[in-house]
Amino acid sequence: MDVKILGSFEATENGVALLPTAGKPRQVLALLALQAGQVVPVSTLMEELWGTEPPRSAQTTLQTYILQLRKRLAAALPADGPRTAKDVLTTRYGGYLLDITPEEVDVHAFERMTAAGRRALDLGDRETASRLLRSALAVWRGRALVDVYTGMRLSVEVTRLEESRLMAVESRVDADLALGRHHALLSELAVLTARHPMHESLCAQYMVALYRSGQQWRALEAFTSLRECLVEELGVTPSPRLQELQRAILVSDPQLDRFTNRSDLTV
Secondary structure, three states: OOOEOOOOEEEEOEEEEEOOOOHHHHHHHHHHHHOOOOOEEHHHHHHHHOOOOOOHHHHHHHHHHHHHHHHHHHHHOOOOOOOOOOHEEEOOOEEEOOOOOOEEEEHHHHHHHHHHHHHHHHOOOOOHHHHHHHHHHHOOOOOOOOOOOOHHHHHHHHHHHHHHHHHHHHHHHHHHHHHHHHHHHHHHHHHHEEEEEEOHHHHHHHHHHHHHOOOHHHHHHHHHHHHHHOOOOOOOOOOHHHHHHHHHHOOOOHHHHHHOOHHHHOO
């Protein structure tokens, strides 16, 4: 099976589309795919579909959705194949299991390459880290499950995935900054800081990239924008580490040219 979560939702078996058009069965399949190889309790699926107040018919309706998904699977599987639809989408005690390997879901590829990229970064191999993290981020085709209604459970998963994506971006920018690619990062960081106006790590990376590109005034302007946003929205000021970075830029501290990652904010 080939399942894509990181963007529009896609699921195929032997090239045959498995996705139903109805919203709730799509939610069921998405949640099962995200937990590939693990039993998803009936209670979890019902919470996803109907929140904390499911209708009396919820369990029967869920069984109907499972039957619909199995019918689509049966149509895609070879008639003389080793597995039936019930073997792929199995009923287990208290729940259901989508019996596929994690490798069949694009989330796995993203997480595997991200982990490898971070290991390379920790070992000081920035070129490899940048390459692996770029490959990981290239798996994304848009916001996770962008065309699926997300209930309580899927919303948590989507938030987790989007946070992981942003962390991978930060790590890749760390690697690129260490490789001296500050000029190439400027436009990307301008967009990222506009989208995440209270994100200190992104702001720090943008400040360093601007400073190294000979735009000291813009680096200080970025700090001011962050500070104003934090004060207005949360009533707090930037962290001591970011304030130290601002002071280093003000005095053109030579250590700024040796900044390689976010842990170096204490210049």
